[in-house]
Amino acid sequence: MKKKILIADDDEAIVDSISIMLAAMGYEVIYTRDGSEVPNKILENPDLLLLDIWMSGLNGMDICKTLKADPKTCKLPVMMISASRQIMQSAMDCGADDFLAKPFEMSDLLDKIEKLLIDYPEP
Numbered sequence: 828m829k830k831k832i833l834i835a836d837d838d839e840a841i842v843d844s845i846s847i848m849l850a851a852m853g854y855e856v857i858y859t860r861d862g863s864e865v866p867n868k869i870l871e872n873p874d875l876l877l878l879d880i881w882m883s884g885l886n887g888m889d890i891c892k893t894l895k896a897d898p899k900t901c902k903l904p905v906m907m908i909s910a911s912r913q914i915m916q917s918a919m920d921c922g923a924d925d926f927l928a929k930p931f932e933m934s935d936l937l938d939k940i941e942k943l944l945i946d947y948p949e950p
Contacts (some may be wrong), residue, residue, distance in 0.1 A: 830944055833873035834858040835865050835890070836908065837882040841929070845877065848933050849940075865890050869900060875943055880909040880918060888921040895922030904943040 832849055836842050837860045846856045859868050863884030869876075876894070880887040887907055894900040907918040910929040918926045924946075925939050 829853060829855040830874040831855040831857065831872065832875045832877060832940065833865075833868050833871070834877045835862060835868070835882065835887070836860065836877070836879035837862075838879070841879075841908075844933075845936065848937075852937065854940075862887065862890055866893075869894070869903070873903070875940060876903055876905045877940075878905055878907050878923075880907050880911075880914060888917060891918070891921045891923055904946070906939060906943060 832854050834842055834845055834856065835858070839860065842858050842860060846858060849856050857868055857871055857873065859865060861884040862882045865885065878887045878890060891905050891907060894903060894905060904924045905922065906925040906927060907923040908927050908929060909918065915926045915928070924943055927936060927939060
């Protein structure tokens with residue numbers, strides 16, 4: 828069964844490029860460009876969430892805190908993404924399982940995704 832990855836980022840170019848790459852690697856991809864849509868997308872039971880920290884709708888850190896506080900979603904691996912390298916500790920403090928600074932190499936993203944899916948095989 829394909830692993831499903833939810834991308835939540837308001838940057839259309841990032842969403843498009845990550846979606847194409849992940850689909851080519853055999854992942855099922857769902858996405859939203861609006862943070863306020865993340866709770867509805869979570870109902871589609873993704874295996875991993877790639878979450879931009881600064882996006883429209885809801886702030887990524889608030890989304891992460893909410894997911895990690897809920898027994899139904901606390902085991903969902905969350906990788907936070909931001910253009911600010913200085914915010915990594917804040918991302919980890921809100922419960923993120925990993926962090927990736929923009930711009931990034933797709934190979935680094937894939938390596939982190941594969942590690943998270945191995946470490947957290949069933950959300």
